[in-house]
Amino acid sequence: MRGRLLWVLVLVLLAAGCGGDTDPGGPVTLRFQSLAWQEESVRVNKELVAEWNATHSDVKVEYVQGSWDSVHDQLLTSFEGGEAPDVIHDASDDLADFAYGGYLADLTGLLPERLTRDIPRHSWETTTFGDGVYGVPFLQEPRVLIANATWLDKSGVRIPTPEHPWTWREFREITDRLSGDGRYGVAWPLKEPVSVSLNLSLSAGGQLFHRGADGKVTVRFEEGDAVMPRTVHDQIATDRSAAPSTLGSGGSDTLPGFFGGRYAMVPLGFSYRQQIVQQAPEGFDWRVLPAPAGADGLTQGVSPQTLSIAQDSPHQREAAQFIDFVLRPKNMVRLALGDWMLPTGTEALKDPALHTDEHDWATGTALAGRLRPAPAQSVRGYPEFKDKVATPAFQEYYSGAIGLSELRTRLERDGNLVLARYQR
Amino acid sequence: MRTSRTGRAGQYAALLAYLVFLAFPFLWLVSTAFKPPRELASLHPTWIPEDPTLANFRQAFDEQPLLDAALNSLAAALGTAVVAVLLATPMAYVMARRRTRLARAATGWVVVSQAFPLVLVIIPLFLVLKNLRLIDSMTGLVMVYVVWALPFALWMLVGYVRAVPRELEEAAAVDGAGRLRTLVSVTAPLLAPGLVATALFAFVTAWNEFFFALVLLKTPEKQTLPVVLTHFIGAEGVVDLGPLAAAAFLATLPSLVVFALIQRRITGGMLTGAVKS
Numbered sequence: 001m002r003g004r005l006l007w008v009l010v011l012v013l014l015a016a017g018c019g020g021d022t023d024p025g026g027p028v029t030l031r032f033q034s035l036a037w038q039e040e041s042v043r044v045n046k047e048l049v050a051e052w053n054a055t056h057s058d059v060k061v062e063y064v065q066g067s068w069d070s071v072h073d074q075l076l077t078s079f080e081g082g083e084a085p086d087v088i089h090d091a092s093d094d095l096a097d098f099a100y101g102g103y104l105a106d107l108t109g110l111l112p113e114r115l116t117r118d119i120p121r122h123s124w125e126t127t128t129f130g131d132g133v134y135g136v137p138f139l140q141e142p143r144v145l146i147a148n149a150t151w152l153d154k155s156g157v158r159i160p161t162p163e164h165p166w167t168w169r170e171f172r173e174i175t176d177r178l179s180g181d182g183r184y185g186v187a188w189p190l191k192e193p194v195s196v197s198l199n200l201s202l203s204a205g206g207q208l209f210h211r212g213a214d215g216k217v218t219v220r221f222e223e224g225d226a227v228m229p230r231t232v233h234d235q236i237a238t239d240r241s242a243a244p245s246t247l248g249s250g251g252s253d254t255l256p257g258f259f260g261g262r263y264a265m266v267p268l269g270f271s272y273r274q275q276i277v278q279q280a281p282e283g284f285d286w287r288v289l290p291a292p293a294g295a296d297g298l299t300q301g302v303s304p305q306t307l308s309i310a311q312d313s314p315h316q317r318e319a320a321q322f323i324d325f326v327l328r329p330k331n332m333v334r335l336a337l338g339d340w341m342l343p344t345g346t347e348a349l350k351d352p353a354l355h356t357d358e359h360d361w362a363t364g365t366a367l368a369g370r371l372r373p374a375p376a377q378s379v380r381g382y383p384e385f386k387d388k389v390a391t392p393a394f395q396e397y398y399s400g401a402i403g404l405s406e407l408r409t410r411l412e413r414d415g416n417l418v419l420a421r422y423q424r
Numbered sequence: 425m426r427t428s429r430t431g432r433a434g435q436y437a438a439l440l441a442y443l444v445f446l447a448f449p450f451l452w453l454v455s456t457a458f459k460p461p462r463e464l465a466s467l468h469p470t471w472i473p474e475d476p477t478l479a480n481f482r483q484a485f486d487e488q489p490l491l492d493a494a495l496n497s498l499a500a501a502l503g504t505a506v507v508a509v510l511l512a513t514p515m516a517y518v519m520a521r522r523r524t525r526l527a528r529a530a531t532g533w534v535v536v537s538q539a540f541p542l543v544l545v546i547i548p549l550f551l552v553l554k555n556l557r558l559i560d561s562m563t564g565l566v567m568v569y570v571v572w573a574l575p576f577a578l579w580m581l582v583g584y585v586r587a588v589p590r591e592l593e594e595a596a597a598v599d600g601a602g603r604l605r606t607l608v609s610v611t612a613p614l615l616a617p618g619l620v621a622t623a624l625f626a627f628v629t630a631w632n633e634f635f636f637a638l639v640l641l642k643t644p645e646k647q648t649l650p651v652v653l654t655h656f657i658g659a660e661g662v663v664d665l666g667p668l669a670a671a672a673f674l675a676t677l678p679s680l681v682v683f684a685l686i687q688r689r690i691t692g693g694m695l696t697g698a699v700k701s
Binding site: 031035037038039042063064065067068069070073074077078080081082083085091191192250251252255256257259260261262269271272275278279280281282305 | 461462464465466467468469483486487543546547550551554559635638639642643644647651654655656657658659660661662663664665
């Protein structure tokens, strides 16, 4: 009896081990995992899939709803298990590990010339790792200042435009002028201080990460890197023109205070306009202003949303054709409007719907040409650097616990130790 | 030792404060679920919504297949509860009654297995299930949930088994009953409260689980409630707060009801056998 049981067990295990994928034949089926989450955005994505399926009988696309929460772990497990979706929606700053790990297909040669040409080179840089391109950047958003228009108009300060933005110094002076009686000129939501600091520092020429001739990256905190952090630090600790209580907050957390008239401005992603439209009290007048400019003007770093193809996908060519369809200029505009973001494609950016004054689309669109890859984009070891070194260092600096020289020391000394481990 | 009246008042005050602390997130969730968007973003939030609305519930149901997801969660939770109890009962019996090296090793392993982080097991588990063609299937998910719930279920049941007097089983043996017959006819009826508590524990564990369901279920129609809830969260932590609160409130109700039913049995089950007689 025991012997028979043992044999059954062995056979079951062998059967399990020998199990493999079979080719089902028939039309090709692609799985497209989308992270769209806002109602309009989900609707547009599903419409695009339906439109594709209606015109392509030989290649069917299944829409799979993913979520931004835990997408990295979910994809990693799927890649390891050989069950990843064929077409993958993600953000460019999440792709480096997957690209270097060999999980994503190199899109060079797979994408049509039209799409390659339509997206500017600096956008492609956000998805280029080594010699390959591992995603198509298609949506992006600048960080802007969302301002209480009534408050600003009453104060008589100069209203900045993309053509004549505030300098960092001017911004500090204005927030100081707007503050008083328990009200603040600005509220910085700095729950994630590193990406905000690095991306906005590009405006002053800050780079933080410097790649040497040998390809290795080192951290150097130079004058350009200090402009934006010093402004924020001084607004909080010296001028008291920035609310100290929002240092640990996310963007959404600052909205009640903004609507309640405690802060004149809040630096937020461009897509936050959707939340503001939905939640602002009746009659609340708000306006989108460009972020302050430095020596490099309005330049800032972004991590665009991307579409990639799994390396294990047996239908990479068909997947690339689907991506090309989804990212045709008209469709890119639909996706951008659904997500309240900007398209990367130059043709899509020309669409009149993105140049209206309604909800200040025009202000954001005017900034599109100044968006560059986030500095940390291709730095291996960045997640550890961010969590172990940069986040606590920036948090302590902004709260006034340490000074600028200590911030510099920590970023350079401790940061280089971390990065060195990844570059041996 | 007698506690003074002041001391007792202090104890009750501390208990009340703790209860308020525990209840706060849930009460706030309920309050949020009924608030319109403008109240959600108010600088002066109120406990009672000034202009209560069901719009968040409507939006939640319009945007996501909450009912289907709830049915999927129910199927997974019921399946887990039944299978976990069927498997745990004989195992717990052996562990409680046989003081062999193997039983002791099994007990140790059960304790150690509780320390495994999810990320450590998910990839090997994924590969095994893939080879068994059980990815994206409720059967595969239930198998994982059973394995995950089994150690604690065993732990609970061992206590209940130990509380059943050996003499009853010995009497059954004298009357000619075999091991299996004794387990089914004598021990199991006495274990009934423990079996119910264990089943409900497994149910709640499976009902609330998120990560395995996220990774193992691909087809949107098969996703469970905790996974569908994350669809209200966007990039960089932006949240569609009203609908999320409404959906989360509905998702919490079954767990709350089940816990209300079993809490006495769970504590009883864990403490039973804890003291040697």
